Amino acid sequence: xxxxxxxxxxxxxxxxxxxxxxxxxxxxxxxxxxxxxxxxxxxxxxxxxxxxxxxxxxxxxxxxxxxxxxxxxxxxxxxxxxxxxxxxxxxxxxxxxxxxxxxxxxxxxxxxxxxxxxxxxxxxxxxxxxxxxx
Amino acid sequence: xxxxxxxxxxxxxxxxxxxxxxxxxxxxxxxxxxxxxxxxxxxxxxxxxxxxxxxxxxxxxxxxxxxxxxxxxxxxxxxxxxxxxxxxxxxxxxxxxxxxxxxxxxxxxxxxxxxxxxxxxxxxxxxxxxx
Numbered sequence: 111x112x113x114x115x116x117x118x119x120x121x122x123x124x125x126x127x128x129x130x131x132x133x134x135x136x137x138x139x140x141x142x143x144x145x146x147x148x149x150x151x152x153x154x155x156x157x158x159x160x161x162x163x164x165x166x167x168x169x170x171x172x173x174x175x176x177x178x179x180x181x182x183x184x185x186x187x188x189x190x191x192x193x194x195x196x197x198x199x200x201x202x203x204x205x206x207x208x209x210x211x212x213x214x215x216x217x218x219x220x221x222x223x224x225x226x227x228x229x230x231x232x233x234x235x236x237x238x239x240x241x242x243x244x
Numbered sequence: 245x246x247x248x249x250x251x252x253x254x255x256x257x258x259x260x261x262x263x264x265x266x267x268x269x270x271x272x273x274x275x276x277x278x279x280x281x282x283x284x285x286x287x288x289x290x291x292x293x294x295x296x297x298x299x300x301x302x303x304x305x306x307x308x309x310x311x312x313x314x315x316x317x318x319x320x321x322x323x324x325x326x327x328x329x330x331x332x333x334x335x336x337x338x339x340x341x342x343x344x345x346x347x348x349x350x351x352x353x354x355x356x357x358x359x360x361x362x363x364x365x366x367x368x369x370x371x372x373x374x375x
Contacts, residue, residue, distance in 0.1 A: 124275070125275075131273070134272070134273040135273040135274065137269070137273070138269040138270045138272070138273035138274075138289070139270065139273065139288050139289050139291070140288075140289055140291060140292060141288065141291060143305055143308075144305065145305065145306070145308075151306070154306055155306040155307070164310045164313070165285060165288045165310070165313065166273075166274060168285050168313055169274035169276060169283060169284075169285040169288075170274070170275070172276070172283060172284035172285050173274065173275070173276045173277060173278050173279075173283070175284070176278035176279060176284065177277075177278045180278065181278065181279055181280040182280060185317075186284055186317055187316065187317055188314070188315065188316050188317070189284055189285075189314070189315050189317075190312070190313070190314040190315075191312065191313050191314075192311065192312045193309075193310060193311055193312065193313075
């Protein structure tokens with residue numbers, strides 16, 4: 111597909127995040143920081159409950175990117191995420207994106223955004239994607 | 245502590261072969277469906293060296309916030325690869341009562357640099373913030 115500057119990516123809406131999902135992610139990733147798993151630890155740290163791993167929301171955004179740029183045709187050269195707002199269990203994230211720039215060398219610069227169910231931006235970032243040569 | 249005190253230190257780890265179980269478990273945990281070989285954020289499973297750095301810096305995990313993550317990809321990570329991970333500290337500065345730390349990780353498979361990762365953290369002096 112021919113991407114053009116300003117074109118929106120197909121968004122990806124995720125199911126509400128569960129505490130079980132955080133445990134699963136901790137096991138799979140090795141990130142066992144108790145702030146994601148232990149309610150009392152999270153409260154001691156000043157949060158109302160455990161908080162979602164930022165890297166889990168980045169994984170959603172990465173999947174969203176590749177939904178739009180299938181990995182059999184596109185190569186991701188760079189992916190960056192800034193975590194803007196805490197995400198909690200029960201939150202529903204929606205991944206969005208827009209084409210920022212189409213460079214002459216065939217590289218697309220993509221702006222990425224994740225919002226929660228209240229429309230608040232929880233993370234933003236960017237990616238560089240290249241059409242693979244065949 | 246100053247950056248100059250630790251900037252030459254590198255914390256290394258060899259990761260035994262990437263298995264189909266590692267990939268399946270990670271893809272399942274992140275509900276990732278769109279990937280070849282491994283999901284884009286799969287290298288987060290190599291963050292043991294980062295956690296060792298945070299321990300080395302004596303950072304209180306209650307006050308740690310992961311604020312940015314960046315990956316630069318040079319070669320695919322595949323099942324059977326045996327990555328060598330090396331993490332150094334690329335930024336360490338205090339400002340207005342906050343400590344800013346950036347860790348830079350290179351992941352090699354054999355002699356090939358597969359990716360470079362940057363993880364930025366803020367260590368708070370109070371409660372509240374972003375993850």
